[in-house]
Amino acid sequence: MTTNVLGLVAVLTGIITAWLVGIAINLVSEQISTMAPRWATISLHAAARRLPASARDRYAEEWAADLDVIDGPVARLWFACRVWISARSLRREWLRAQPSAIATLDLRRRRLVSVTVKVEDVDAAEAVLLGLGHRPTRFDLSVGQPDSPTVDRIQLDFTHGVTKTAVLNDLHSKGIEVWGWGELVPWDRATGVEPECSRAEPPDDWFFGR
Amino acid sequence: MPRSSFARTALLAAFLEDPTEPAYGLDLAKRADLASGTIYPLLARMEGDGWVTSEWEDTDPVDAGRPRRRYYRLTPDGARAARAELTAAQRRIGMVNPNAIGGLA
Numbered sequence: 001m002t003t004n005v006l007g008l009v010a011v012l013t014g015i016i017t018a019w020l021v022g023i024a025i026n027l028v029s030e031q032i033s034t035m036a037p038r039w040a041t042i043s044l045h046a047a048a049r050r051l052p053a054s055a056r057d058r059y060a061e062e063w064a065a066d067l068d069v070i071d072g073p074v075a076r077l078w079f080a081c082r083v084w085i086s087a088r089s090l091r092r093e094w095l096r097a098q099p100s101a102i103a104t105l106d107l108r109r110r111r112l113v114s115v116t117v118k119v120e121d122v123d124a125a126e127a128v129l130l131g132l133g134h135r136p137t138r139f140d141l142s143v144g145q146p147d148s149p150t151v152d153r154i155q156l157d158f159t160h161g162v163t164k165t166a167v168l169n170d171l172h173s174k175g176i177e178v179w180g181w182g183e184l185v186p187w188d189r190a191t192g193v194e195p196e197c198s199r200a201e202p203p204d205d206w207f208f209g210r
Numbered sequence: 211m212p213r214s215s216f217a218r219t220a221l222l223a224a225f226l227e228d229p230t231e232p233a234y235g236l237d238l239a240k241r242a243d244l245a246s247g248t249i250y251p252l253l254a255r256m257e258g259d260g261w262v263t264s265e266w267e268d269t270d271p272v273d274a275g276r277p278r279r280r281y282y283r284l285t286p287d288g289a290r291a292a293r294a295e296l297t298a299a300q301r302r303i304g305m306v307n308p309n310a311i312g313g314l315a
Contacts, residue, residue, distance in 0.1 A: 061277055061280070062234075065278055069236055082247030082248075086250060093254035
């Protein structure tokens with residue numbers, strides 16, 4: 001008798017559990033279906049933000065158009081996730097393909113002044129090579145032009161006193177993104193007097209953007 | 211010649227199905243049977259190498275009711291190089307049949 005009751009309770013418990021699990025799965029899948037479009041959009045925006053500024057608008061629009069073709073919220077979310085994952089690789093390819101803006105300038109008669117730079121994604125090993133004991137931040141660097149400039153060669157003046165000369169494209173090939181803005185102004189090398197930078201915000205036609 | 215890979219070879223083959231027909235990224239990914247995320251870095255590299263050009267479709271997003279698509283097309287140099295790379299890839303895997311590649315003969 002007791003065994004029969006226990007068996008009945010076990011069967012009922014199993015049925016109720018299966019029913020509850022079914023409801024939970026249904027709720028979760030409904031929730032995912034409801035949220036997936038928004039998550040997909042957020043993922044694509046996040047992916048675009050991983051790209052250089054010059055590529056963001058283009059790919060954001062391109063991805064939005066491709067997303068529009070896909071049927072089903074989960075498939076769309078999957079697409080957006082894959083795009084986000086590949087954004088770093090895309091950024092590398094984009095940077096590799098773009099001619100350096102600074103390479104087109106005549107650096108012999110002008111000098112880069114008051115540049116704000118941002119350095120991203122420098123791994124620990126690279127930070128050591130650059131003479132830093134920690135992961136570089138935008139406050140660690142200013143970019144200047146060496147006294148004997150060559151095209152695309154920049155001088156990195158670290159706030160802790162170390163100066164390094166680097167080739168811009170070498171930095172990019174190592175996955176280091178350097179971007180900044182500033183003014184190119186006439187500079188009298190005879191007197192060595194540097195002009196002051198008058199801008200507080202990046203100009204619309206910033207000459208040095210990555 | 212750029213380093214080849216399965217994904218790259220698949221993409222080139224998809225392009226060569228109809229070299230003159232422009233295609234957007236997701237369409238190429240489907241034709242090449244590639245993951246959607248893989249296609250954009252590959253296209254960016256090919257564009258940087260001059261194998262591919264891209265342009266926005268000539269349509270108004272408001273009229274079309276959807277965002278503009280970015281269409282990719284092989285350049286003449288890219289088509290030649292792609293055929294050569296595909297032929298080389300086929301030889302590497304023992305499928306020596308250059309005539310199987312559209313337009314090679």
